[in-house]
Amino acid sequence: MKVIIAGSTGFVATELIHQALAHPKVTSIVVLGRREISLPPNAGAKLKSIICHDFENYSDSIKAELAEADACIWTIAVTPSKSKLVAWEEVCKISRDYAVTAIETISQLRHDRPTSGFRFIYISGVAAERDPSKKPLIMGDYCLMRGEAETRILKCAQESKGTVEACVAKPGLIEDSSKTGMLSKAVRSVGTAVLGLPKVDLQEISAALLDQVVNGFDKDTLENEDLVRIGQRSLRGMGK
Numbered sequence: 001m002k003v004i005i006a007g008s009t010g011f012v013a014t015e016l017i018h019q020a021l022a023h024p025k026v027t028s029i030v031v032l033g034r035r036e037i038s039l040p041p042n043a044g045a046k047l048k049s050i051i052c053h054d055f056e057n058y059s060d061s062i063k064a065e066l067a068e069a070d071a072c073i074w075t076i077a078v079t080p081s082k083s084k085l086v087a088w089e090e091v092c093k094i095s096r097d098y099a100v101t102a103i104e105t106i107s108q109l110r111h112d113r114p115t116s117g118f119r120f121i122y123i124s125g126v127a128a129e130r131d132p133s134k135k136p137l138i139m140g141d142y143c144l145m146r147g148e149a150e151t152r153i154l155k156c157a158q159e160s161k162g163t164v165e166a167c168v169a170k171p172g173l174i175e176d177s178s179k180t181g182m183l184s185k186a187v188r189s190v191g192t193a194v195l196g197l198p199k200v201d202l203q204e205i206s207a208a209l210l211d212q213v214v215n216g217f218d219k220d221t222l223e224n225e226d227l228v229r230i231g232q233r234s235l236r237g238m239g240k
Contacts, residue, residue, distance in 0.1 A: 001026050002068060003213060006102065007075035008033025008049065012123065012174065015206040016073060021046060022238075025214050030065050055098040058105055066102075067109040071119040071213035074099045080125070083142055091142070096149035103153050107160045118164045119213045122153050126172040126198060126224055154220055167217040171205050172198035172224040198224040203240070204231030 003020060007013035008031050020026045021042055029047045031037060036049045052062055055076070066072070077095040078086050086094075103120050110118050128146035129136055136143045150168045157166030208231035212218065218226065 001070045001214060002028040002030065003210075004030050004032060004066065004069045004072040005075065006032045006072060006099075008035065008037045010075050011176075012202065012206060012209075013075045015202050016075070016209065017047070019203075019206050019210055023210055023214070026210070028069075030069065032062070056093075056101050063105065063109060066106050069118070072102065072106065072121070073209050073213060074102060074120065074122045077123070077146075080127075080139055080142055083139075088141075092145055096145055096152075099149055100152045100156070103156045103164060103166060107156055107164045110160075110163045117162055119167070119217065120153070120157065120164055121167045121169055121209055121213060122149065123169045123171070123209075124150050126170050128170060150221075157220075165217060167212060167220055167222060169205070169209060169222045169227060170224060171200045171227055173200070174202055174205055175199055176202040178202075200224055200227050200231070203235060204228055207231040207234040207238070210234070 003026050005013055005016050005020065013031070013033075017029065017031060017037075018040070020029050021040065027046065031047065031049045032052045033049070034052065036051055039047055039049065050062065050065065052058070058066070076098055078091045083091050099122050103122075106118055106120065124146050125143075127136060127139070127143045128150055129140075129143045130147035130151050132144055135141075153166050154168065157164045205227050208222070208227045211230055211234040212222070218230065222230070
């Protein structure tokens with residue numbers, strides 16, 4: 001199975017690459033990013049890093065990679081904590097428009113292969129809201145923007161009539177249990193106690209995302225508890 005990981009150096013993308021390299025059913029990994037990554041020692045011929053200069057107008061070579069792949073896990077976004085440091089138009093473009101363009105492009109490329117469903121996972125967030133009338137009090141515009149991305153991605157898949165399948169992952173606070181520093185613990189405590197965010201471990205969400213693209217989607221929207229459940233099940237199956 002050939003899997004595209006959109007995003008190269010991010011928190012989740014890094015763990016996804018690590019797990020995908022060890023996954024027996026993932027035979028090829030293509031990492032799309034704005035810069036080439038340093039290949040892990042165990043990468044071999046299984047991993048290819050490709051620079052994408054424009055996520056709104058793909059080159060023919062990148063289109064060829066998308067056309068030949070079986071799935072894509074989309075990790076690219078401006079996080080809520082960094083969104084105030086970036087112009088709003090840029091936040092929307094990176095967090096919503098890039099992903100929508102990707103699934104629309106894939107749908108067009110796969111139109112002539114209707115029997116071969118392409119699986120696309122968009123990583124959103126637990127606070128994303130698809131209903132404009134339910135705008136959250138905290139970071140409302142950001143949450144609605146992410147909710148709009150979810151709606152457009154799922155609609156694109158529905159309209160593809162099976163050519164593309166889509167799934168939205170809505171994690172809460174993603175924590176790396178291997179990081180035990182005081183600052184890391186403090187951030188987790190604030191997120192869970194003050195903001196009331198559910199938690200999912202970095203290894204769990206990565207295992208869950210890979211499980212879903214390899215074995216098929218449980219449903220089109222995976223809440224935090226779903227990601228924890230699927231991730232723990234998958235890690236147990238791998239003896240971790």
